[in-house]
Amino acid sequence: MLIKNKNLKVDIKNIPNCLTISRLLLVLPLIIFLEIRAFFPVFALIIIGGLTDYFDGLIARKFNVKTRLGAILDPLSDKVFLLIPLLYLCKNNLIPFWSLSLLIFRELIISSFRNSTKNGLPASNLGKFKTFFFFISLVLFFFPITINLFIELGLVSYWLGFSLALITFIDYLRIKKNTV
Secondary structure: OEEEOOOOEEEOOHHHHHHHHHHHHOHHHHHHHHHOOOHHHHHHHHHHHHHHHHHHHHHHHHOOOOOHHHHHHHHHHHHHHHHHHHHHHHHOOOOOHHHHHHHHHHHHHHHHHHHHOOOOOOOOHHHHHHHHHHHHHHHHHOOOOOOHHHHHHHHHHHHHHHHHHHHHHHHHHHHHHHHO
């Protein structure tokens, strides 16, 4: 599907993939800014990453554009973009190692399920809420001004996301069991 303007031709199918790829490209600066503890740029990158995630999905749904590349890259970029700052929070004792270990385990198992099926496993609504709560927790944790209430709300949002991660993991296991 093309949107035509006098001077502009845009293939809508490529926009969500471009947004997803841009989120992957933000990972390197995210790592660098976390390493040097430059939290305002980290905060800004997390906001940008969250917006690209929202808009790639919105555009894909609105124009009903689905690509195999997008089905692979979107969940991958979400995982990488979320796990890097979560690793930082774990390293700095803001979230426990065991919870992050379970999240990584979950993501690896679900990624292998997605790759083993022809159409992948679509994200559930609960899975979207899980991602939303993790993004909100990161926004609150890395807010440029340290406010204890934001740290506490970040922890609440993290544990909500973590709980949804476990619930959706069980759902994915049920779906996979029924497809075998």
